[in-house]
Amino acid sequence: MRLSLAKSDINQTLNASALALLRSDIIACRLMPNERLRVETLRERYGMGTSPIREALMRLEAEGLVELEQNKGFRVSEVSQENLLDLMRTRIEIETIALCWSLEKGGVDWEASLLSAFHRLSRQSKIDSANPDAISEAWSKEHANFHSALVSACGSPTLLSIRSRLFEQADRYVALSIMSSGPLRDDVTEHKQLMRAALNRELDKTLELNRVHVNRTLDKVSASLAASKAPADLRMMNKKSLK
Amino acid sequence: MRLSLAKSDINQTLNASALALLRSDIIACRLMPNERLRVETLRERYGMGTSPIREALMRLEAEGLVELEQNKGFRVSEVSQENLLDLMRTRIEIETIALCWSLEKGGVDWEASLLSAFHRLSRQSKIDSANPDAISEAWSKEHANFHSALVSACGSPTLLSIRSRLFEQADRYVALSIMSSGPLRDDVTEHKQLMRAALNRELDKTLELNRVHVNRTLDKVSASLAASKAPADLRMMNKKSLK
C-alpha cells in the first residue's frame, strides 16, 4: 500500500514527513502493536530512502512508540495491561499537576480557548462515515485539542510535553479498543462538566472529574484489550497442545 | 579532537555508541549549550559516517538535549533561567509522586539497594584529580544512581523514565555551573538525611527534604547561570554599539 503525502507535508523535509506519517500510523494502529517495521517495507510504503525512515524511527523510539533491538530492527511497541495501567495512572498524576497550575494561572485567553475547543469538539462527529470501524481522525484531533486546552495555561512547557506524550500513547490504546468496541460513550456531557468545573476554578471537582474521565477510558480499553488478547492466548494453547 | 570509544561500546552498533557519546558530551557540556552540531565535525570527532550520527541526534532531539531546525541542522539545546526553573519545578513534582509510591511499595530489596547506593556515593570523591574544573564522572554517576534508587520501587516504568530524563537535563545545568562555581557543597549529609527519612517511611519529611535538596541546587545553578550570562550580554551590547 502506497500512501500519498498529506498536504501539510509540502515544504517539509522527508524526515519530518516520515516522522509524522509513522507516528500517526502507529497511534491509529494502522501499524499494529508489536508489528515488525522492516526498513524496506516502510521505504515502499512511504516512498523514500532509508535515512529519513531510520531517523524517524529513532525519534519514535525515544517517544516510546517504537522499540529497537540491536541488529534486529524496529518494532511497534507492544501493548499490555500492565503498560496500560501504568500509563493511565501516570497520566492522571501528571494532569493533576498541570490542571492545578492551569486553573491557578489561566486568564481570559485560556478561558476563551477552552470554550472554543469544547465547542469544536462537541460539533464533531465521533465516527467517520467513510470508515465506520475507526474513530474519526477529526474527532480524535479535536479531543486531543480539548484536553490540551484544559492544561495549556499551566506555564510549564516541560510538563506539557510530558503530558502530550502520555496522551498520545493512551490514544493508541483507544484506537486499538475501538476496533472491537460496543456502544460509543457520551463524552460530550463528561467534557462539558470538566470544562465547567475548570472555568469555575473548582479545583478539587475538576481533578476528580478528570480522574474519573481517564479511569473510565482505562476500564473500557482494558476490557477490550483483555477480550482481544484472550482468544489469542487460547489459540497459542491449542497450538502447543497439538504438538 | 578525536575521542576513543569507551570499553562499554564494544559490540554495540555505531548508532548506540554515537548516542551514548553525544549524550554524555552534551550533559557534561563538552558540547556547549547552543553550539552548532555540524555533521561533518561530529563525523571527525567520533570517527563514523553520517547515518549513525544523524540518527543519534534525532533521538536526542526527542529527549530535549538537541534541537533541530529544518534544513539548518542541529544545535545543542539552549539554556535559560526560564527553562531551568521550569525543569526543576517539574522535577520536584515528578519526584514527589515517585517518592510517594516508592515509600509505599518499597520492600527490603529496595532498602538494601538504597543503602548500597548511598554508601557508594559517600565514598566517591566529587572532584577528579585529573580534571579539577569539572565534577568527576564517577561521582556524577553515583549521584544519579542514589536518586534513582530512592524512587526505584515506585512501580511505574513510565514515571521512572520521565524522571530520569528530567534528571539528565538538570545534570547538564549542574555541569555548566560547576565550571564557574565556588565552594563545593556538602551533599553527603543532605543525602544521608534523605535516605534516613525514606527508610523510616516518613513521607512528608522525605518530600520536604527532596524539595529543599532540589531547590538548593536550583539556587546555586541559577546564580551561576546569571553570573555567566551577564558578561556575555554586555559583550553583545558592546558589539552592537561598536557597529
Next chain:
DNA sequence: CGTCAACAGATTTTCGATAATTTATTTGAT
C-alpha cells in the same frame, strides 16, 4: 546609496550501494 538578483560556497538532507549481522537451510558426522 540602497535594493535586489544571480551566483558561489558551505551545509544539510537524501539516496542507493556495500558491509556486517542475524536467521533459515542444508549438509555431514555420530
Next chain:
DNA sequence: ATCAAATAAATTATCGAAAATCTGTTGACG
C-alpha cells in the same frame, strides 16, 4: 534420527557520494 557446523538468504547498519537547501557576496540597476 539428532545435533552441530557450514552455507545461503534475508535484513539491518553503515558509508560516501549526489541532490537540495541555505548563506553570504558580488555586481547591476533604480
